[in-house]
Amino acid sequence: MSVTVTVETGASISGANSYIDSAQADAILALEPLDLCAWKSLDADTKARFIIAATLWLDDHVTWSGKSKSTTQALGWPRKNARDRERRPVADNIVPSQVRRATALIANYLLSNDDADQAGIRRFRSDTFEIEYQQGWYKSPCPSWLKFVLFGLGSPGNELGSKKIVH
Incomplete structure (x- = not known):
């Protein structure tokens, strides 16, 4: 079934x-x-699925600045009272280029990410498959570069209100 x-x-x-x-x-x-x-090897329908997934991923993982323009809009953008990285007002009748760029980058990220980012891993033992993380390490679900792409327009991941889980 096509999307x-x-x-x-x-x-x-x-x-x-x-x-x-x-x-x-x-x-x-x-x-x-x-x-x-x-990405280039994907057919149009599969690309469409990744683009939609990336859009939903962004709306789920980013706290956007400003307020939704309408109560009936399906997505996080357009927004009222949003400001860009230079603190200039963002028009409430557009989706900023940074959001469009982030959508494409996240679509590719979702396609190619095998969650192999090993930062914070202190030990990996394959005979019993054991992973031990460094004390206090927390891995955000958002790639580290996303905050630079969306700077000013929203805060990805654990930057607003989230706390690391300590067992």
Whole structure:
């Protein structure tokens, strides 16, 4: 069954499920210094699924600045009273380019991420498959680069209100 991407243009579309379409994702990712072999090999329907998943992932993992423009909009953008990284007001009838870029980057991240980021691992023993993390280590579900892409527009991950879990 094919997937239909309905792009939020800034018009508070109640049925929107994405911030970008496949052509926009291709254009954005072509400008990034990334290995895109896997992305380029995807068919249109699979790209659409990753783009929709990336949009939902962003809305689930980022606390956006400002307030939703409409009570009927499906996604986090457009927003009222949002400001960009220079603290300039963001128009409430757009989806900022940083959000569109983040959507493409997260789509590729979801495709290629095997959760092999080993930061914080103190020991790995394969005979019994044991992973021991350093004392007090917390791994955010958000890639570290996302905060730089979205700086000013929202806070990814545990930056607002979350605390690490200590057993």
